[in-house]
Each structure stands twice: as structure tokens, then as C-alpha cells.
Amino acid sequence: MADKDLKFPQLFLRLTISVTMLSAVADRFGFWGENSAWGNWENFEKYTQQLTFFLPEILSTFSAYTATFLEILFPLMLIFGFKTKIAAFGAGFLLLVFALSMSIALGIKAPLDYSVWVGSAAAFLLAIQKEYYFSIDTLIKKS
Structure with a gap:
């Protein structure tokens, strides 16, 4: 398959x-209504504490805020194709940490049910692309 076929x-x-990542953020702010996994920030913080049981509470809370910030930043970078390689690696590692935490705290079934491993692998696959089509990166490269 030629590179142009990958566009x-x-x-x-x-x-x-x-x-997918922005949907998870929307969920923790209650935007999905009755179809929510968490439905609000408080429930998301409790869930984060469950996944980061090995951390002190203050670090667990900090990780909830940090994860949310990164789950907004990386997807926006990917949508616009700005620093795409960095955003893809960031998303891949963030999802990998999430999958590992879920596996340790909840068992292997949880990250499999939510396709977190697949999301991480997909982000890493995106990160190793030679060129990013329909992106700010390509526009900057051409100018």
C-alpha cells in the first residue's frame, strides 16, 4: 500500500x-447523562483513587486532574494534526498507563471491555507514521 493510500x-x-478520549472527558463532566460511566467529577475521582490505590490520596487526585488535562490536550492536537507524533505517543503512553492501572486494580477484563489496549496500540501505530496528512504539521512542513 502506497503512503498516499493511508491518507x-x-x-x-x-x-x-x-x-474516544474526549468522550471519556465528557463523561466525567456529566455530558452523557444516563449513559455515563461516571456521570460527574466526584465519581471520576473515586474511580481514579480505585485505579491508583497505591498512591497517597493527594497524588491520586492530582493524577485525575493531570489525566483529564492530557485527555483534552492530546486529542485536540491529534484533531488538528499539530505535533501529531508527540500527541500520538502521549496518547499511547497515557492509555497504556490507564490499561495497566485498570488491569492491576480491576483485573484484565476491564481494559479489554473498554478497548483501552487497542486505543493505546492504535496511538502508537499512529505515532510511527512518516507523514501526517490533513494536518497542520504538513502545512508547516510545506511552507
Whole structure:
């Protein structure tokens, strides 16, 4: 498959990783209503404490804020194709940490049910692309 044949699948991958991560953020702020996993920030903090049981409470709370910030930053970077390689590696590592934490705290079934491993692998696959089509990166490179 020629690189030019990857344009739309690559864009689709960027967008799906982004929308999936932003959906999780929307959930913790209650935007999904009755279809929420957490439904509000308080429940998300409790869930984060469950996943980071090995950390002091203050660090667990800090990790909830940090994860949320990064789950907004990386998807926005991916959507616009700005510093795409960095954003993809960041998303991959963030999802990997999340998958490992879920596996340790909840068992292997939880991250499998939510496709967290797949999201991490997809982000790493995106990170190793030679060129990023339909992106700010490409526009900057051409100018």
C-alpha cells in the first residue's frame, strides 16, 4: 500500500482516538447523562483513587486532574494534526498507563471491555507514521 493510500485511514485513526478520549472527558463532566460511566467529577475521582490505590490520596487526585488535562490536550492536537507524533505517543503512553492501572486494580477484563489496549496500540501505530496528512504539521512542513 502506497503512503498516499493511508491518507484517509490515518485521518480516521486520528479522529477516532481523539473522539474516544474526549468522550471519556465528557463523561466525567456529566455530558452523557444516563449513559455515563461516571456521570460527574466526584465519581471520576473515586474511580481514579480505585485505579491508583497505591498512591497517597493527594497524588491520586492530582493524577485525575493531570489525566483529564492530557485527555483534552492530546486529542485536540491529534484533531488538528499539530505535533501529531508527540500527541500520538502521549496518547499511547497515557492509555497504556490507564490499561495497566485498570488491569492491576480491576483485573484484565476491564481494559479489554473498554478497548483501552487497542486505543493505546492504535496511538502508537499512529505515532510511527512518516507523514501526517490533513494536518497542520504538513502545512508547516510545506511552507
